[in-house]
Amino acid sequence: MSMSAIDLTGVRKKYHDKVVVDEVSFTVAAGECFGLLGPNGAGKSTITRMVLGMAPPDAGKITVLGMPVPARARLARGRIGVVPQFDNLDHAFTVRENLLVFGRYFGMSTREVEAAIPPLLEFARLESKADSRVAALSGGMKRRLTLARALINDPQLLVMDEPTTGLDPHARHLIWERLRLLLARGKTIILTTHFMEEAERLCDRLCVLDGGRIIAEGRPHALIEEQIGCPVLEIYGGNPRELRALISPYAERIEVSGETIFCYAADPEQVRVQLRGRTDLRLLQRPPNLEDVFLRLTGRDMEK
Ligand SMILES: Nc1ncnc2c1ncn2[C@@H]1O[C@H](COP(=O)(O)OP(=O)(O)OP(=O)(O)O)[C@@H](O)[C@H]1O
Numbered sequence: 491m492s493m494s495a496i497d498l499t500g501v502r503k504k505y506h507d508k509v510v511v512d513e514v515s516f517t518v519a520a521g522e523c524f525g526l527l528g529p530n531g532a533g534k535s536t537i538t539r540m541v542l543g544m545a546p547p548d549a550g551k552i553t554v555l556g557m558p559v560p561a562r563a564r565l566a567r568g569r570i571g572v573v574p575q576f577d578n579l580d581h582a583f584t585v586r587e588n589l590l591v592f593g594r595y596f597g598m599s600t601r602e603v604e605a606a607i608p609p610l611l612e613f614a615r616l617e618s619k620a621d622s623r624v625a626a627l628s629g630g631m632k633r634r635l636t637l638a639r640a641l642i643n644d645p646q647l648l649v650m651d652e653p654t655t656g657l658d659p660h661a662r663h664l665i666w667e668r669l670r671l672l673l674a675r676g677k678t679i680i681l682t683t684h685f686m687e688e689a690e691r692l693c694d695r696l697c698v699l700d701g702g703r704i705i706a707e708g709r710p711h712a713l714i715e716e717q718i719g720c721p722v723l724e725i726y727g728g729n730p731r732e733l734r735a736l737i738s739p740y741a742e743r744i745e746v747s748g749e750t751i752f753c754y755a756a757d758p759e760q761v762r763v764q765l766r767g768r769t770d771l772r773l774l775q776r777p778p779n780l781e782d783v784f785l786r787l788t789g790r791d792m793e794k
């Protein structure tokens with residue numbers, strides 16, 4: 491288990507003189523689930539494309555399953571399942587045909603692919619859609635097919651860019667369960683996500699990127715403890731500026747995001763006392779989570 495599945499050292503990528511991935515280094519151990527988090531444009535998809543050998547880095551070194559990438563990317567790709575951020579299914583083909591074509595592309599015999607298809611249709615809950623054309627599927631069904639397709643070659647490593655974006659809550663929970671099973675079977679996963687719950691549930695370790703740089707890295711619960719470490723009171727309604735002034739003496743830290751105030755307080759009761767009788771407000775007290783870490787680390791005005 492000592493061999494790492496993915497190794498990046500000092501990786502940089504520029505597009506038109508703009509550095510979009512800057513000195514990024516991380517290691518994903520075999521059997522681990524590693525998350526890439528960060529705001530839109532942070533460089534997550536660019537990193538996943540470089541790991542797949544689809545975009546050459548301008549500097550640094552990438553090794554995937556023991557092979558240098560992009561030099562040996564073709565070979566590595568045979569053992570990787572890929573879920574791109576945007577589906578690239580063949581819309582003119584049926585669900586079954588998409589799986590067949592993909593399996594054949596990996597050098598599987600027709601018989602092998604046909605044996606692999608039923609469990610994949612079940613994985614994606616697409617049993618009743620096997621002979622429907624992709625063009626006739628809903629957005630979430632297409633996403634589920636893309637996930638199933640990524641597993642056709644029984645890959646050792648899964649590279650998934652926002653795997654559950656666009657899925658309904660049932661489908662998302664189902665996919666989480668299935669991904670856990672794959673991890674239990676020793677597969678390695680690297681995923682990007684904007685769902686903090688997904689990262690918290692699935693990832694052994696993750697990094698937070700901003701502007702192409704890693705700004706935090708660690709186990710989800712360790713990051714939550716280090717970065718937040720106290721209960722959170724969410725407050726909606728009312729005027730954030732006025733409320734902020736009222737409660738700030740009793741809070742460790744306050745974050746305003748849109749119309750919600752996130753109040754981090756060792757003793758939230760003191761804050762609640764200040765707001766007693768305010769029927770215009772809605773309060774929600776909860777333990778800290780990864781979303782709080784994200785807001786803290788990447789907090790900024792949205793115009794950027
Ligand atoms: N092919 C390209 N040509 C030019 N610029 C690009 C290209 N691909 C990405 N970029 C730029 O690189 C930066 C990082 O993009 P990337 O797609 O990696 O972000 P991301 O973290 O995946 O964001 P999102 O959460 O929105 O998917 C952005 O500023 C983007 O505009």
Ligand SMILES: [Mg+2]
Pocket residue numbers: 534535536575651
């Ligand atoms: Mg992306």
